[in-house]
Amino acid sequence: MxxxxxxxxxxxxxxxxxxxxxxxxxxxxxxxxxxxxxxxxxxxxxxxxxxxxxxxxxxxxxxxxxxxxxxxxxxxxxxxxxxxSPIEIRRQREPAYLKAAYLEWAEPGAARTELEQFRDYWTEHLAMLEATRATLLDRSHPTLARRLEHYDEREWDRIVRYKIFAYDGLIDQARTAIAWAERGLVLVDELEGSPVD
Amino acid sequence: MxxxxxxxxxxxxxxxxxxxxxxxxxxxxxxxxxxxxxxxxxxxxxxxxxxxxxxxxxxxxxxxxxxxxxxxxxxxxxxxxxxxSPIEIRRQREPAYLKAAYLEWAEPGAARTELEQFRDYWTEHLAMLEATRATLLDRSHPTLARRLEHYDEREWDRIVRYKIFAYDGLIDQARTAIAWAERGLVLVDELEGSPVD
DNA sequence: TGCCACTCACTATAGAGATAGGTAGTTTGT
DNA sequence: ACAAACTACCTATCTCTATAGTGAGTGGCA
The missing domain is CATH 1.10.10.10 (Winged helix-like DNA-binding domain superfamily/Winged helix DNA-binding domain)
Structure with missing residues (x-):
């Protein structure tokens, strides 16, 4: 809903x-x-x-x-x-973490590729989030600009800071995911032998 | 699928x-x-x-x-x-962050309650994840124990470390969510006035 | 003997979501 | 004059997910 x-x-x-x-x-x-x-x-x-x-x-x-x-x-x-009203809780449903738990079944090469793709997807996503965050902060975001017109100027800061807060949360999640994937790549190299060896 | x-x-x-x-x-x-x-x-x-x-x-x-x-x-x-095969990417669908972006529409009390519930849900979830992680690490987790029976003892460490890696990722996500909610509570107090005032 | 909690397996239904289309008008460029 | 790209709106279908059931067998205990 x-x-x-x-x-x-x-x-x-x-x-x-x-x-x-x-x-x-x-x-x-x-x-x-x-x-x-x-x-x-x-x-x-x-x-x-x-x-x-x-x-x-x-x-x-x-x-x-x-x-x-x-x-x-x-x-x-x-x-x-x-x-x-209370936030509805979304149950975990994350193919990436599911796969990670069973990486012993994967080909080392495939494991590396997937972790790289996961990291790259989140890196791109992070860049988009940071770009949008910047347009919110300087109030050039078109929808935000239209929204602020309904409010008194003294309210603007409050409204913008909530949006920034939401984006900061998403950015944190993205950074966490990227850092995790990086650690995964190191782990795969350690356990499966680096491809350079 | x-x-x-x-x-x-x-x-x-x-x-x-x-x-x-x-x-x-x-x-x-x-x-x-x-x-x-x-x-x-x-x-x-x-x-x-x-x-x-x-x-x-x-x-x-x-x-x-x-x-x-x-x-x-x-x-x-x-x-x-x-x-x-490549990981399927799940699109963002997070009611909590959606709400956060529009907190200017919420009652200050309701905003606080929701952030607290969100934090508490993740705190509980985190405890469960950490408990499960511990049973994986000491290999007392029943499903893991049965699984390891199929493998040579030299493989055990590798298998366990992938499971731990997955749980570490989930634990990181949970910690990130909790920290974000905590910052949200501070923000609401700052913007809406502390309820103690 | 009766009751309760649990084990086991399944169904019915409605809503949410993904994917892949279709149709018609408008604007822009050549 | 025509094509390509964009605006506008909608449908069909399939899968996935949530919620709420049904009903029968087992084991223990009071």
Missing amino acids: SLRFALLALLTSRPMTGYDVSKQFSQSVAHVWHAPDSQIYPELNRMERDGLLESAVVPWGKKGTKKEYAVTESGVTAFREWMD | SLRFALLALLTSRPMTGYDVSKQFSQSVAHVWHAPDSQIYPELNRMERDGLLESAVVPWGKKGTKKEYAVTESGVTAFREWMD
């Missing part, structure tokens, strides 16, 4: 079309909650049906139209209620 | 009934890949159908029977192939 609230979170910054949402998603909320557009469009429909959103049909070009969604009062209430 | 390989991993230690699997699961593999028994039983059936497992009906008491699953040759091959 968190997708619904991820969408609400995004739409509290400004009204958007489904297309906007699916584009913006990848640049902000998706770092925390990934979703493809085939999930987003139907969910927006359901949210409108449930009264959390209302839509306005906006002309687009000569014949085209688009549907702009805005959060309703009831949507804001639902979002606040979710914010104040 | 990782459930299938998590089950294979467990069953390589010794043949087990579905019930054994669902019990053992919670004490070992579940730290890495959680699954309820309603997923385990059907998956074991499918794995037998696909030739990865074979089952023997074992009498149990006077009238009862149970079904014991053992990994087949083809199951071992499939497991090795999976071990040597």
